[in-house]
Amino acid sequence: MTATIRPRRSLLFVPASNVRALEKARGLPSDAVIIDLEDAVAPAAKEAAREQARAAIAQGLGGREVALRVNGADTPWGADDLALAASVAPDAVLVPKAASAEAVRDIGRRLDALGAPARVQVWAMIETARAVLDADAMARTALEPASRLALFVIGANDLARETGVRVRAGRAALLPWLQQVLLAARASGLAAIDSVYNDFSDTAGFAAECAQGRDLGFDGKSLIHPAQIAAANAAFGPGADDIAEARALIAAFTAPENAGKGAVSFEGRMIEDLHVAIARRTLALADAIAALHHP
Structure with a gap:
Protein backbone atom coordinates (compact mmCIF):
# COMPACT_ATOMS: atom_id res chain seq x y z
CA MET A 1 0.00 0.00 0.00
CA GLY A 237 -14.05 7.37 9.56
CA PRO A 238 -12.91 9.71 12.31
CA GLY A 239 -15.69 11.69 13.94
CA ALA A 240 -15.50 15.25 15.19
CA ASP A 241 -14.47 14.07 18.67
CA ASP A 242 -11.73 11.85 17.22
CA ILE A 243 -10.34 14.75 15.20
CA ALA A 244 -10.43 17.14 18.16
CA GLU A 245 -8.67 14.63 20.39
CA ALA A 246 -6.01 13.93 17.76
CA ARG A 247 -5.24 17.63 17.45
CA ALA A 248 -5.11 18.10 21.21
CA LEU A 249 -2.85 15.07 21.66
CA ILE A 250 -0.38 16.29 19.04
CA ALA A 251 -0.41 19.79 20.55
CA ALA A 252 0.30 18.40 24.02
CA PHE A 253 3.14 16.16 22.90
CA THR A 254 4.81 18.84 20.80
CA ALA A 255 4.38 21.67 23.32
CA PRO A 256 7.69 23.48 24.07
CA GLU A 257 7.66 22.37 27.69
CA ASN A 258 7.58 18.72 26.55
CA ALA A 259 10.45 18.99 24.08
CA GLY A 260 12.82 16.07 24.41
CA LYS A 261 10.47 13.97 26.51
CA GLY A 262 9.81 10.41 25.43
CA ALA A 263 6.41 10.29 27.12
CA VAL A 264 4.07 12.95 28.46
CA SER A 265 0.79 13.03 30.34
CA PHE A 266 -2.36 13.71 28.34
CA GLU A 267 -5.85 13.64 29.82
CA GLY A 268 -4.86 11.22 32.55
CA ARG A 269 -2.81 8.83 30.44
CA MET A 270 0.72 8.62 29.17
CA ILE A 271 1.35 9.17 25.48
CA GLU A 272 4.45 8.71 23.36
CA ASP A 273 5.54 8.79 19.71
CA LEU A 274 3.31 5.91 18.63
CA HIS A 275 0.22 7.73 19.89
CA VAL A 276 1.26 10.82 17.97
CA ALA A 277 1.66 8.72 14.82
CA ILE A 278 -1.87 7.35 15.26
CA ALA A 279 -3.21 10.86 15.80
CA ARG A 280 -1.46 12.15 12.70
CA ARG A 281 -2.96 9.32 10.67
CA THR A 282 -6.41 10.19 12.00
CA LEU A 283 -5.99 13.77 10.81
CA ALA A 284 -4.57 12.65 7.46
CA LEU A 285 -7.58 10.37 6.93
CA ALA A 286 -9.97 13.18 7.82
CA ASP A 287 -8.20 15.47 5.34
CA ALA A 288 -8.34 12.80 2.62
CA ILE A 289 -12.06 12.27 3.18
CA ALA A 290 -12.70 16.00 2.99
CA ALA A 291 -10.65 16.29 -0.20
CA LEU A 292 -12.54 13.39 -1.80
CA HIS A 293 -16.07 14.47 -0.98
CA HIS A 294 -15.67 18.25 -0.66
CA PRO A 295 -12.93 19.18 -3.16
Missing part, protein backbone atom coordinates in the same frame (compact mmCIF):
# COMPACT_ATOMS: atom_id res chain seq x y z
CA THR A 2 1.31 3.44 -0.84
CA ALA A 3 2.12 6.09 1.77
CA THR A 4 -0.79 8.21 0.54
CA ILE A 5 -3.90 7.59 2.63
CA ARG A 6 -6.95 6.73 0.56
CA PRO A 7 -10.33 6.68 2.27
CA ARG A 8 -11.88 3.24 1.91
CA ARG A 9 -14.62 3.37 4.51
CA SER A 10 -17.29 2.27 2.04
CA LEU A 11 -16.80 0.21 -1.14
CA LEU A 12 -20.10 -0.14 -2.97
CA PHE A 13 -20.65 -3.07 -5.34
CA VAL A 14 -22.56 -1.98 -8.45
CA PRO A 15 -23.64 -4.51 -11.12
CA ALA A 16 -22.13 -3.61 -14.47
CA SER A 17 -25.36 -4.82 -16.07
CA ASN A 18 -27.40 -2.11 -14.32
CA VAL A 19 -26.94 1.16 -16.22
CA ARG A 20 -29.17 3.10 -13.87
CA ALA A 21 -27.20 1.95 -10.82
CA LEU A 22 -23.93 2.91 -12.52
CA GLU A 23 -25.26 6.39 -13.24
CA LYS A 24 -26.58 6.78 -9.69
CA ALA A 25 -23.23 5.69 -8.22
CA ARG A 26 -21.59 8.88 -9.49
CA GLY A 27 -23.51 10.95 -6.99
CA LEU A 28 -23.31 8.65 -3.98
CA PRO A 29 -21.00 9.38 -1.00
CA SER A 30 -19.20 6.02 -1.01
CA ASP A 31 -15.41 6.26 -0.94
CA ALA A 32 -15.08 3.70 -3.73
CA VAL A 33 -17.19 1.87 -6.28
CA ILE A 34 -16.66 -1.74 -7.35
CA ILE A 35 -18.16 -2.32 -10.79
CA ASP A 36 -19.09 -5.98 -10.75
CA LEU A 37 -18.78 -8.23 -13.79
CA GLU A 38 -18.88 -11.43 -11.75
CA ASP A 39 -21.59 -12.60 -9.33
CA ALA A 40 -24.06 -9.79 -10.03
CA VAL A 41 -24.14 -10.42 -13.79
CA ALA A 42 -25.88 -13.38 -15.42
CA PRO A 43 -23.86 -15.34 -18.01
CA ALA A 44 -26.03 -14.13 -20.89
CA ALA A 45 -25.44 -10.52 -19.88
CA LYS A 46 -21.65 -10.66 -19.46
CA GLU A 47 -20.72 -9.16 -22.81
CA ALA A 48 -23.17 -6.26 -22.60
CA ALA A 49 -22.15 -5.62 -19.00
CA ARG A 50 -18.52 -5.42 -20.05
CA GLU A 51 -19.32 -2.64 -22.51
CA GLN A 52 -21.37 -0.80 -19.91
CA ALA A 53 -18.47 -1.05 -17.48
CA ARG A 54 -16.16 0.34 -20.16
CA ALA A 55 -18.40 3.37 -20.65
CA ALA A 56 -18.82 3.98 -16.92
CA ILE A 57 -15.09 3.84 -16.17
CA ALA A 58 -14.29 6.05 -19.15
CA GLN A 59 -16.80 8.63 -17.95
CA GLY A 60 -15.58 8.43 -14.35
CA LEU A 61 -17.50 7.99 -11.12
CA GLY A 62 -17.20 11.30 -9.37
CA GLY A 63 -13.51 11.19 -8.59
CA ARG A 64 -13.76 8.26 -6.19
CA GLU A 65 -11.68 5.10 -6.43
CA VAL A 66 -13.04 2.62 -8.97
CA ALA A 67 -12.36 -1.10 -9.01
CA LEU A 68 -13.52 -3.61 -11.60
CA ARG A 69 -14.40 -7.06 -10.28
CA VAL A 70 -13.56 -9.44 -13.09
CA ASN A 71 -14.61 -13.01 -13.63
CA GLY A 72 -12.12 -15.69 -12.66
CA ALA A 73 -9.28 -16.56 -14.99
CA ASP A 74 -10.71 -20.09 -15.31
CA THR A 75 -14.06 -18.85 -16.67
CA PRO A 76 -15.01 -18.09 -20.30
CA TRP A 77 -15.13 -14.37 -19.48
CA GLY A 78 -11.97 -13.84 -17.45
CA ALA A 79 -9.57 -13.07 -20.31
CA ASP A 80 -11.88 -10.49 -21.89
CA ASP A 81 -12.50 -8.87 -18.52
CA LEU A 82 -8.76 -8.45 -17.91
CA ALA A 83 -8.31 -7.04 -21.40
CA LEU A 84 -11.02 -4.50 -20.62
CA ALA A 85 -9.30 -3.58 -17.36
CA ALA A 86 -6.00 -3.05 -19.13
CA SER A 87 -7.60 -0.79 -21.74
CA VAL A 88 -9.76 1.41 -19.48
CA ALA A 89 -7.38 1.36 -16.47
CA PRO A 90 -9.59 1.47 -13.38
CA ASP A 91 -7.84 2.12 -10.09
CA ALA A 92 -7.93 -1.58 -9.33
CA VAL A 93 -8.89 -5.02 -10.59
CA LEU A 94 -10.71 -7.05 -7.96
CA VAL A 95 -9.90 -10.74 -8.38
CA PRO A 96 -12.55 -13.19 -7.12
CA LYS A 97 -11.64 -16.28 -5.15
CA ALA A 98 -7.92 -15.58 -5.09
CA ALA A 99 -6.41 -18.75 -3.71
CA SER A 100 -2.64 -18.70 -4.02
CA ALA A 101 0.39 -16.45 -4.24
CA GLU A 102 1.06 -17.66 -7.76
CA ALA A 103 -2.49 -16.81 -8.84
CA VAL A 104 -2.00 -13.26 -7.57
CA ARG A 105 1.33 -12.99 -9.38
CA ASP A 106 -0.26 -14.32 -12.55
CA ILE A 107 -2.92 -11.60 -12.58
CA GLY A 108 -0.21 -8.99 -12.25
CA ARG A 109 1.84 -10.53 -15.06
CA ARG A 110 -1.19 -10.69 -17.33
CA LEU A 111 -2.02 -7.05 -16.69
CA ASP A 112 1.60 -6.18 -17.46
CA ALA A 113 1.46 -8.13 -20.72
CA LEU A 114 -1.77 -6.38 -21.69
CA GLY A 115 -0.15 -3.00 -21.16
CA ALA A 116 -2.14 -1.92 -18.10
CA PRO A 117 -0.68 1.22 -16.52
CA ALA A 118 1.44 0.58 -13.44
CA ARG A 119 -1.03 2.50 -11.28
CA VAL A 120 -3.71 -0.20 -11.78
CA GLN A 121 -3.72 -2.18 -8.55
CA VAL A 122 -4.75 -5.76 -7.86
CA TRP A 123 -7.24 -6.34 -5.08
CA ALA A 124 -7.81 -9.94 -3.99
CA MET A 125 -11.00 -11.41 -2.58
CA ILE A 126 -10.38 -13.81 0.27
CA GLU A 127 -13.43 -16.05 0.13
CA THR A 128 -12.26 -19.66 0.27
CA ALA A 129 -10.74 -21.87 2.95
CA ARG A 130 -7.54 -22.13 0.92
CA ALA A 131 -7.32 -18.35 0.62
CA VAL A 132 -7.55 -17.92 4.39
CA LEU A 133 -4.86 -20.55 4.95
CA ASP A 134 -2.60 -18.98 2.31
CA ALA A 135 -3.41 -15.33 3.05
CA ASP A 136 0.10 -14.60 4.32
CA ALA A 137 1.76 -16.10 1.24
CA MET A 138 -0.51 -14.06 -1.00
CA ALA A 139 0.08 -10.89 1.00
CA ARG A 140 3.84 -11.33 0.82
CA THR A 141 3.70 -11.00 -2.95
CA ALA A 142 3.01 -7.29 -2.34
CA LEU A 143 6.63 -6.97 -1.20
CA GLU A 144 7.98 -8.24 -4.52
CA PRO A 145 9.28 -5.81 -7.16
CA ALA A 146 6.56 -4.29 -9.36
CA SER A 147 3.78 -6.08 -7.48
CA ARG A 148 0.32 -4.61 -8.03
CA LEU A 149 -1.30 -6.20 -4.96
CA ALA A 150 -2.65 -3.54 -2.60
CA LEU A 151 -5.75 -4.78 -0.80
CA PHE A 152 -7.70 -7.78 0.50
CA VAL A 153 -11.51 -7.94 0.52
CA ILE A 154 -13.19 -10.52 2.73
CA GLY A 155 -15.88 -12.58 0.98
CA ALA A 156 -17.74 -14.11 3.90
CA ASN A 157 -20.68 -15.45 1.90
CA ASP A 158 -18.59 -17.80 -0.22
CA LEU A 159 -16.39 -18.63 2.74
CA ALA A 160 -19.42 -19.67 4.78
CA ARG A 161 -20.84 -21.65 1.87
CA GLU A 162 -17.62 -23.59 1.37
CA THR A 163 -16.87 -24.28 5.02
CA GLY A 164 -20.41 -24.81 6.26
CA VAL A 165 -20.13 -22.36 9.17
CA ARG A 166 -23.30 -20.64 10.26
CA VAL A 167 -22.90 -16.89 10.35
CA ARG A 168 -24.82 -15.41 13.26
CA ALA A 169 -24.86 -11.97 14.81
CA GLY A 170 -21.38 -11.31 16.14
CA ARG A 171 -19.77 -13.64 13.56
CA ALA A 172 -18.12 -15.76 16.26
CA ALA A 173 -17.41 -18.61 13.85
CA LEU A 174 -15.65 -16.29 11.41
CA LEU A 175 -13.62 -14.13 13.80
CA PRO A 176 -10.45 -16.26 13.86
CA TRP A 177 -10.35 -16.26 10.05
CA LEU A 178 -11.02 -12.53 9.79
CA GLN A 179 -8.18 -11.82 12.19
CA GLN A 180 -5.84 -14.19 10.35
CA VAL A 181 -6.46 -12.41 7.05
CA LEU A 182 -6.14 -8.99 8.64
CA LEU A 183 -2.80 -9.87 10.24
CA ALA A 184 -1.51 -11.19 6.93
CA ALA A 185 -2.55 -7.99 5.19
CA ARG A 186 -0.99 -5.68 7.75
CA ALA A 187 2.26 -7.64 7.90
CA SER A 188 2.79 -6.88 4.21
CA GLY A 189 1.39 -3.36 4.17
CA LEU A 190 -1.95 -4.13 2.55
CA ALA A 191 -5.32 -2.51 3.15
CA ALA A 192 -8.14 -4.80 4.28
CA ILE A 193 -11.87 -4.47 3.71
CA ASP A 194 -14.56 -6.28 5.67
CA SER A 195 -17.24 -8.40 3.99
CA VAL A 196 -20.71 -7.36 2.83
CA TYR A 197 -23.74 -7.48 5.12
CA ASN A 198 -26.60 -9.13 3.25
CA ASP A 199 -29.67 -7.68 4.96
CA PHE A 200 -29.52 -4.03 3.95
CA SER A 201 -32.84 -3.39 5.76
CA ASP A 202 -31.29 -4.40 9.10
CA THR A 203 -29.75 -1.08 10.02
CA ALA A 204 -28.96 -1.99 13.63
CA GLY A 205 -27.28 -5.25 12.68
CA PHE A 206 -25.27 -3.55 9.97
CA ALA A 207 -24.11 -0.79 12.31
CA ALA A 208 -23.03 -3.38 14.86
CA GLU A 209 -21.04 -5.32 12.28
CA CYS A 210 -19.39 -2.10 11.05
CA ALA A 211 -18.34 -1.33 14.61
CA GLN A 212 -16.96 -4.84 14.98
CA GLY A 213 -15.05 -4.56 11.72
CA ARG A 214 -13.61 -1.21 12.78
CA ASP A 215 -12.52 -2.62 16.13
CA LEU A 216 -10.89 -5.60 14.41
CA GLY A 217 -8.83 -3.15 12.36
CA PHE A 218 -10.42 -3.19 8.91
CA ASP A 219 -10.16 -0.05 6.80
CA GLY A 220 -13.78 -0.19 5.67
CA LYS A 221 -16.62 -2.37 4.51
CA SER A 222 -17.86 -3.62 1.16
CA LEU A 223 -21.50 -2.80 0.56
CA ILE A 224 -24.38 -4.16 -1.49
CA HIS A 225 -26.77 -1.21 -1.21
CA PRO A 226 -26.49 2.60 -1.13
CA ALA A 227 -28.51 2.64 2.10
CA GLN A 228 -25.45 1.20 3.87
CA ILE A 229 -23.03 3.96 2.89
CA ALA A 230 -23.70 6.46 5.68
CA ALA A 231 -23.31 3.93 8.49
CA ALA A 232 -20.08 2.54 7.04
CA ASN A 233 -18.64 6.02 6.59
CA ALA A 234 -19.52 6.92 10.16
CA ALA A 235 -18.05 3.73 11.62
CA PHE A 236 -14.77 3.65 9.72
Whole structure:
Protein backbone atom coordinates (compact mmCIF):
# COMPACT_ATOMS: atom_id res chain seq x y z
CA MET A 1 0.00 0.00 0.00
CA THR A 2 1.31 3.44 -0.84
CA ALA A 3 2.12 6.09 1.77
CA THR A 4 -0.79 8.21 0.54
CA ILE A 5 -3.90 7.59 2.63
CA ARG A 6 -6.95 6.73 0.56
CA PRO A 7 -10.33 6.68 2.27
CA ARG A 8 -11.88 3.24 1.91
CA ARG A 9 -14.62 3.37 4.51
CA SER A 10 -17.29 2.27 2.04
CA LEU A 11 -16.80 0.21 -1.14
CA LEU A 12 -20.10 -0.14 -2.97
CA PHE A 13 -20.65 -3.07 -5.34
CA VAL A 14 -22.56 -1.98 -8.45
CA PRO A 15 -23.64 -4.51 -11.12
CA ALA A 16 -22.13 -3.61 -14.47
CA SER A 17 -25.36 -4.82 -16.07
CA ASN A 18 -27.40 -2.11 -14.32
CA VAL A 19 -26.94 1.16 -16.22
CA ARG A 20 -29.17 3.10 -13.87
CA ALA A 21 -27.20 1.95 -10.82
CA LEU A 22 -23.93 2.91 -12.52
CA GLU A 23 -25.26 6.39 -13.24
CA LYS A 24 -26.58 6.78 -9.69
CA ALA A 25 -23.23 5.69 -8.22
CA ARG A 26 -21.59 8.88 -9.49
CA GLY A 27 -23.51 10.95 -6.99
CA LEU A 28 -23.31 8.65 -3.98
CA PRO A 29 -21.00 9.38 -1.00
CA SER A 30 -19.20 6.02 -1.01
CA ASP A 31 -15.41 6.26 -0.94
CA ALA A 32 -15.08 3.70 -3.73
CA VAL A 33 -17.19 1.87 -6.28
CA ILE A 34 -16.66 -1.74 -7.35
CA ILE A 35 -18.16 -2.32 -10.79
CA ASP A 36 -19.09 -5.98 -10.75
CA LEU A 37 -18.78 -8.23 -13.79
CA GLU A 38 -18.88 -11.43 -11.75
CA ASP A 39 -21.59 -12.60 -9.33
CA ALA A 40 -24.06 -9.79 -10.03
CA VAL A 41 -24.14 -10.42 -13.79
CA ALA A 42 -25.88 -13.38 -15.42
CA PRO A 43 -23.86 -15.34 -18.01
CA ALA A 44 -26.03 -14.13 -20.89
CA ALA A 45 -25.44 -10.52 -19.88
CA LYS A 46 -21.65 -10.66 -19.46
CA GLU A 47 -20.72 -9.16 -22.81
CA ALA A 48 -23.17 -6.26 -22.60
CA ALA A 49 -22.15 -5.62 -19.00
CA ARG A 50 -18.52 -5.42 -20.05
CA GLU A 51 -19.32 -2.64 -22.51
CA GLN A 52 -21.37 -0.80 -19.91
CA ALA A 53 -18.47 -1.05 -17.48
CA ARG A 54 -16.16 0.34 -20.16
CA ALA A 55 -18.40 3.37 -20.65
CA ALA A 56 -18.82 3.98 -16.92
CA ILE A 57 -15.09 3.84 -16.17
CA ALA A 58 -14.29 6.05 -19.15
CA GLN A 59 -16.80 8.63 -17.95
CA GLY A 60 -15.58 8.43 -14.35
CA LEU A 61 -17.50 7.99 -11.12
CA GLY A 62 -17.20 11.30 -9.37
CA GLY A 63 -13.51 11.19 -8.59
CA ARG A 64 -13.76 8.26 -6.19
CA GLU A 65 -11.68 5.10 -6.43
CA VAL A 66 -13.04 2.62 -8.97
CA ALA A 67 -12.36 -1.10 -9.01
CA LEU A 68 -13.52 -3.61 -11.60
CA ARG A 69 -14.40 -7.06 -10.28
CA VAL A 70 -13.56 -9.44 -13.09
CA ASN A 71 -14.61 -13.01 -13.63
CA GLY A 72 -12.12 -15.69 -12.66
CA ALA A 73 -9.28 -16.56 -14.99
CA ASP A 74 -10.71 -20.09 -15.31
CA THR A 75 -14.06 -18.85 -16.67
CA PRO A 76 -15.01 -18.09 -20.30
CA TRP A 77 -15.13 -14.37 -19.48
CA GLY A 78 -11.97 -13.84 -17.45
CA ALA A 79 -9.57 -13.07 -20.31
CA ASP A 80 -11.88 -10.49 -21.89
CA ASP A 81 -12.50 -8.87 -18.52
CA LEU A 82 -8.76 -8.45 -17.91
CA ALA A 83 -8.31 -7.04 -21.40
CA LEU A 84 -11.02 -4.50 -20.62
CA ALA A 85 -9.30 -3.58 -17.36
CA ALA A 86 -6.00 -3.05 -19.13
CA SER A 87 -7.60 -0.79 -21.74
CA VAL A 88 -9.76 1.41 -19.48
CA ALA A 89 -7.38 1.36 -16.47
CA PRO A 90 -9.59 1.47 -13.38
CA ASP A 91 -7.84 2.12 -10.09
CA ALA A 92 -7.93 -1.58 -9.33
CA VAL A 93 -8.89 -5.02 -10.59
CA LEU A 94 -10.71 -7.05 -7.96
CA VAL A 95 -9.90 -10.74 -8.38
CA PRO A 96 -12.55 -13.19 -7.12
CA LYS A 97 -11.64 -16.28 -5.15
CA ALA A 98 -7.92 -15.58 -5.09
CA ALA A 99 -6.41 -18.75 -3.71
CA SER A 100 -2.64 -18.70 -4.02
CA ALA A 101 0.39 -16.45 -4.24
CA GLU A 102 1.06 -17.66 -7.76
CA ALA A 103 -2.49 -16.81 -8.84
CA VAL A 104 -2.00 -13.26 -7.57
CA ARG A 105 1.33 -12.99 -9.38
CA ASP A 106 -0.26 -14.32 -12.55
CA ILE A 107 -2.92 -11.60 -12.58
CA GLY A 108 -0.21 -8.99 -12.25
CA ARG A 109 1.84 -10.53 -15.06
CA ARG A 110 -1.19 -10.69 -17.33
CA LEU A 111 -2.02 -7.05 -16.69
CA ASP A 112 1.60 -6.18 -17.46
CA ALA A 113 1.46 -8.13 -20.72
CA LEU A 114 -1.77 -6.38 -21.69
CA GLY A 115 -0.15 -3.00 -21.16
CA ALA A 116 -2.14 -1.92 -18.10
CA PRO A 117 -0.68 1.22 -16.52
CA ALA A 118 1.44 0.58 -13.44
CA ARG A 119 -1.03 2.50 -11.28
CA VAL A 120 -3.71 -0.20 -11.78
CA GLN A 121 -3.72 -2.18 -8.55
CA VAL A 122 -4.75 -5.76 -7.86
CA TRP A 123 -7.24 -6.34 -5.08
CA ALA A 124 -7.81 -9.94 -3.99
CA MET A 125 -11.00 -11.41 -2.58
CA ILE A 126 -10.38 -13.81 0.27
CA GLU A 127 -13.43 -16.05 0.13
CA THR A 128 -12.26 -19.66 0.27
CA ALA A 129 -10.74 -21.87 2.95
CA ARG A 130 -7.54 -22.13 0.92
CA ALA A 131 -7.32 -18.35 0.62
CA VAL A 132 -7.55 -17.92 4.39
CA LEU A 133 -4.86 -20.55 4.95
CA ASP A 134 -2.60 -18.98 2.31
CA ALA A 135 -3.41 -15.33 3.05
CA ASP A 136 0.10 -14.60 4.32
CA ALA A 137 1.76 -16.10 1.24
CA MET A 138 -0.51 -14.06 -1.00
CA ALA A 139 0.08 -10.89 1.00
CA ARG A 140 3.84 -11.33 0.82
CA THR A 141 3.70 -11.00 -2.95
CA ALA A 142 3.01 -7.29 -2.34
CA LEU A 143 6.63 -6.97 -1.20
CA GLU A 144 7.98 -8.24 -4.52
CA PRO A 145 9.28 -5.81 -7.16
CA ALA A 146 6.56 -4.29 -9.36
CA SER A 147 3.78 -6.08 -7.48
CA ARG A 148 0.32 -4.61 -8.03
CA LEU A 149 -1.30 -6.20 -4.96
CA ALA A 150 -2.65 -3.54 -2.60
CA LEU A 151 -5.75 -4.78 -0.80
CA PHE A 152 -7.70 -7.78 0.50
CA VAL A 153 -11.51 -7.94 0.52
CA ILE A 154 -13.19 -10.52 2.73
CA GLY A 155 -15.88 -12.58 0.98
CA ALA A 156 -17.74 -14.11 3.90
CA ASN A 157 -20.68 -15.45 1.90
CA ASP A 158 -18.59 -17.80 -0.22
CA LEU A 159 -16.39 -18.63 2.74
CA ALA A 160 -19.42 -19.67 4.78
CA ARG A 161 -20.84 -21.65 1.87
CA GLU A 162 -17.62 -23.59 1.37
CA THR A 163 -16.87 -24.28 5.02
CA GLY A 164 -20.41 -24.81 6.26
CA VAL A 165 -20.13 -22.36 9.17
CA ARG A 166 -23.30 -20.64 10.26
CA VAL A 167 -22.90 -16.89 10.35
CA ARG A 168 -24.82 -15.41 13.26
CA ALA A 169 -24.86 -11.97 14.81
CA GLY A 170 -21.38 -11.31 16.14
CA ARG A 171 -19.77 -13.64 13.56
CA ALA A 172 -18.12 -15.76 16.26
CA ALA A 173 -17.41 -18.61 13.85
CA LEU A 174 -15.65 -16.29 11.41
CA LEU A 175 -13.62 -14.13 13.80
CA PRO A 176 -10.45 -16.26 13.86
CA TRP A 177 -10.35 -16.26 10.05
CA LEU A 178 -11.02 -12.53 9.79
CA GLN A 179 -8.18 -11.82 12.19
CA GLN A 180 -5.84 -14.19 10.35
CA VAL A 181 -6.46 -12.41 7.05
CA LEU A 182 -6.14 -8.99 8.64
CA LEU A 183 -2.80 -9.87 10.24
CA ALA A 184 -1.51 -11.19 6.93
CA ALA A 185 -2.55 -7.99 5.19
CA ARG A 186 -0.99 -5.68 7.75
CA ALA A 187 2.26 -7.64 7.90
CA SER A 188 2.79 -6.88 4.21
CA GLY A 189 1.39 -3.36 4.17
CA LEU A 190 -1.95 -4.13 2.55
CA ALA A 191 -5.32 -2.51 3.15
CA ALA A 192 -8.14 -4.80 4.28
CA ILE A 193 -11.87 -4.47 3.71
CA ASP A 194 -14.56 -6.28 5.67
CA SER A 195 -17.24 -8.40 3.99
CA VAL A 196 -20.71 -7.36 2.83
CA TYR A 197 -23.74 -7.48 5.12
CA ASN A 198 -26.60 -9.13 3.25
CA ASP A 199 -29.67 -7.68 4.96
CA PHE A 200 -29.52 -4.03 3.95
CA SER A 201 -32.84 -3.39 5.76
CA ASP A 202 -31.29 -4.40 9.10
CA THR A 203 -29.75 -1.08 10.02
CA ALA A 204 -28.96 -1.99 13.63
CA GLY A 205 -27.28 -5.25 12.68
CA PHE A 206 -25.27 -3.55 9.97
CA ALA A 207 -24.11 -0.79 12.31
CA ALA A 208 -23.03 -3.38 14.86
CA GLU A 209 -21.04 -5.32 12.28
CA CYS A 210 -19.39 -2.10 11.05
CA ALA A 211 -18.34 -1.33 14.61
CA GLN A 212 -16.96 -4.84 14.98
CA GLY A 213 -15.05 -4.56 11.72
CA ARG A 214 -13.61 -1.21 12.78
CA ASP A 215 -12.52 -2.62 16.13
CA LEU A 216 -10.89 -5.60 14.41
CA GLY A 217 -8.83 -3.15 12.36
CA PHE A 218 -10.42 -3.19 8.91
CA ASP A 219 -10.16 -0.05 6.80
CA GLY A 220 -13.78 -0.19 5.67
CA LYS A 221 -16.62 -2.37 4.51
CA SER A 222 -17.86 -3.62 1.16
CA LEU A 223 -21.50 -2.80 0.56
CA ILE A 224 -24.38 -4.16 -1.49
CA HIS A 225 -26.77 -1.21 -1.21
CA PRO A 226 -26.49 2.60 -1.13
CA ALA A 227 -28.51 2.64 2.10
CA GLN A 228 -25.45 1.20 3.87
CA ILE A 229 -23.03 3.96 2.89
CA ALA A 230 -23.70 6.46 5.68
CA ALA A 231 -23.31 3.93 8.49
CA ALA A 232 -20.08 2.54 7.04
CA ASN A 233 -18.64 6.02 6.59
CA ALA A 234 -19.52 6.92 10.16
CA ALA A 235 -18.05 3.73 11.62
CA PHE A 236 -14.77 3.65 9.72
CA GLY A 237 -14.05 7.37 9.56
CA PRO A 238 -12.91 9.71 12.31
CA GLY A 239 -15.69 11.69 13.94
CA ALA A 240 -15.50 15.25 15.19
CA ASP A 241 -14.47 14.07 18.67
CA ASP A 242 -11.73 11.85 17.22
CA ILE A 243 -10.34 14.75 15.20
CA ALA A 244 -10.43 17.14 18.16
CA GLU A 245 -8.67 14.63 20.39
CA ALA A 246 -6.01 13.93 17.76
CA ARG A 247 -5.24 17.63 17.45
CA ALA A 248 -5.11 18.10 21.21
CA LEU A 249 -2.85 15.07 21.66
CA ILE A 250 -0.38 16.29 19.04
CA ALA A 251 -0.41 19.79 20.55
CA ALA A 252 0.30 18.40 24.02
CA PHE A 253 3.14 16.16 22.90
CA THR A 254 4.81 18.84 20.80
CA ALA A 255 4.38 21.67 23.32
CA PRO A 256 7.69 23.48 24.07
CA GLU A 257 7.66 22.37 27.69
CA ASN A 258 7.58 18.72 26.55
CA ALA A 259 10.45 18.99 24.08
CA GLY A 260 12.82 16.07 24.41
CA LYS A 261 10.47 13.97 26.51
CA GLY A 262 9.81 10.41 25.43
CA ALA A 263 6.41 10.29 27.12
CA VAL A 264 4.07 12.95 28.46
CA SER A 265 0.79 13.03 30.34
CA PHE A 266 -2.36 13.71 28.34
CA GLU A 267 -5.85 13.64 29.82
CA GLY A 268 -4.86 11.22 32.55
CA ARG A 269 -2.81 8.83 30.44
CA MET A 270 0.72 8.62 29.17
CA ILE A 271 1.35 9.17 25.48
CA GLU A 272 4.45 8.71 23.36
CA ASP A 273 5.54 8.79 19.71
CA LEU A 274 3.31 5.91 18.63
CA HIS A 275 0.22 7.73 19.89
CA VAL A 276 1.26 10.82 17.97
CA ALA A 277 1.66 8.72 14.82
CA ILE A 278 -1.87 7.35 15.26
CA ALA A 279 -3.21 10.86 15.80
CA ARG A 280 -1.46 12.15 12.70
CA ARG A 281 -2.96 9.32 10.67
CA THR A 282 -6.41 10.19 12.00
CA LEU A 283 -5.99 13.77 10.81
CA ALA A 284 -4.57 12.65 7.46
CA LEU A 285 -7.58 10.37 6.93
CA ALA A 286 -9.97 13.18 7.82
CA ASP A 287 -8.20 15.47 5.34
CA ALA A 288 -8.34 12.80 2.62
CA ILE A 289 -12.06 12.27 3.18
CA ALA A 290 -12.70 16.00 2.99
CA ALA A 291 -10.65 16.29 -0.20
CA LEU A 292 -12.54 13.39 -1.80
CA HIS A 293 -16.07 14.47 -0.98
CA HIS A 294 -15.67 18.25 -0.66
CA PRO A 295 -12.93 19.18 -3.16
